[in-house]
Amino acid sequence: MTNVTNERLKVKLKNLEFKNPLIAASGTVGYGEEYEEFFKLSSLGGISVKGTTKEKRQGNKTPRIAETPCGILNSVGLENPGIDCFIEKILPNLLTKNTIVIANIAGSSFYEYEYLAEKLNSTNVHAIELNISCPNVKQGGASFGSNIKDVEKVVSMVRKKTDKFLIVKLSPNVTSIAEIAKAAELKGADALCLINTLVGMKINIKTKRPILKNNTGGLSGPCLLPVAVRMVWETKKAVSIPIVGCGGISSFEDALEIIMAGASLFQIGTVLFKNPLAPIKILNDLNNWLKNNNIKNISQLTGSVLEW
Numbered sequence: 001m002t003n004v005t006n007e008r009l010k011v012k013l014k015n016l017e018f019k020n021p022l023i024a025a026s027g028t029v030g031y032g033e034e035y036e037e038f039f040k041l042s043s044l045g046g047i048s049v050k051g052t053t054k055e056k057r058q059g060n061k062t063p064r065i066a067e068t069p070c071g072i073l074n075s076v077g078l079e080n081p082g083i084d085c086f087i088e089k090i091l092p093n094l095l096t097k098n099t100i101v102i103a104n105i106a107g108s109s110f111y112e113y114e115y116l117a118e119k120l121n122s123t124n125v126h127a128i129e130l131n132i133s134c135p136n137v138k139q140g141g142a143s144f145g146s147n148i149k150d151v152e153k154v155v156s157m158v159r160k161k162t163d164k165f166l167i168v169k170l171s172p173n174v175t176s177i178a179e180i181a182k183a184a185e186l187k188g189a190d191a192l193c194l195i196n197t198l199v200g201m202k203i204n205i206k207t208k209r210p211i212l213k214n215n216t217g218g219l220s221g222p223c224l225l226p227v228a229v230r231m232v233w234e235t236k237k238a239v240s241i242p243i244v245g246c247g248g249i250s251s252f253e254d255a256l257e258i259i260m261a262g263a264s265l266f267q268i269g270t271v272l273f274k275n276p277l278a279p280i281k282i283l284n285d286l287n288n289w290l291k292n293n294n295i296k297n298i299s300q301l302t303g304s305v306l307e308w
């Protein structure tokens with residue numbers, strides 16, 4: 001098994017030292033407890049917890065998962081126990097697990113994001129991940145992450161309330177990811193995570209009904225990888241803050257692709273549903289590849305793609 005604390009895999013971003021570049025993606029690991037029968041959470045570079053909101057949420061009506069070729073659609077709808085329960089009952093235990101704990105937050109108004117960031121600032125959580133793919137309820141339901149003005153506003157409001165390491169998680173459902181990324185950097189993001197899910201839809205042709213009760217959902221899994229790699233590559237050229245790559249990563253080769261495109265760290269999500277041991281396999285394979293290729297530290301590969 002990989003020695004997860006070895007020098008080859010370590011990544012330091014500002015004040016945070018990740019023992020390896022693999023982070024479990026928000027919404028796909030809960031708070032890690034169900035995976036502890038497969039691996040120690042301390043094997044992970046970090047864990048990004050389920051999207052947390054101001055109040056407790058039941059999530060959307062079922063069915064809220066649909067299988068697609070090479071991926072899944074989900075419309076879970078941010079089911080979570082709310083920020084107070086997270087801070088009081090869940091976070092203290094997670095912080096004993098010897099891994100970087102990232103609180104993923106979601107709001108339906110600018111005020112909610114600000115509120116969540118302020119609450120988390122007085123905890124010992126290591127980092128905050130701002131999920132800006134959520135709909136802005138007061139402004140017709142378009143996502144905060146879909147226009148530059150809203151991105152600037154939400155990031156600067158949150159930045160003023162916290163000095164935690166701030167990761168802004170971008171939505172791929174935009175025209176220019178680089179412009180959105182630059183806006184987040186300008187307003188104080190310490191890092192960017194990309195990408196969240198792509199909006200999709202699946203229809204049962206017998207009933208003519210969408211499979212998901214919510215009609216549409218977020219597409220994740222292997223089908224997302226080329227989109228994620230392209231968006232990380234475009235973003236890397238536009239910003240100087242570190243990027244956390246995410247979207248369809250299922251193997252060490254996929255992880256290397258996204259790192260070569262420009263990512264410093266990477267997240268894995270949907271692959272965990274198929275193989276809960278995937279993090280361990282990916283880390284072992286990555287470590288062996290680095291060793292065989294005589295690479296002293298994984299960061300040397302960030303953005304190393306040789307463009308035509």
Ligand SMILES: Cc1cc2nc3c(=O)[nH]c(=O)nc-3n(C[C@H](O)[C@H](O)[C@H](O)COP(=O)(O)O)c2cc1C
Pocket residue numbers: 025026027028050051052074076078104131169195196197219220221222224246247248249267268269270271
């Ligand atoms: C069931 C499910 C729930 C998710 N919930 C969240 C969430 O609460 N917050 C968030 O930022 N991303 C959420 N995501 C998106 C993932 O964190 C990730 O960005 C996306 O699935 C792409 O990575 P993957 O292809 O490796 O799964 C969710 C994804 C899935 C599949």
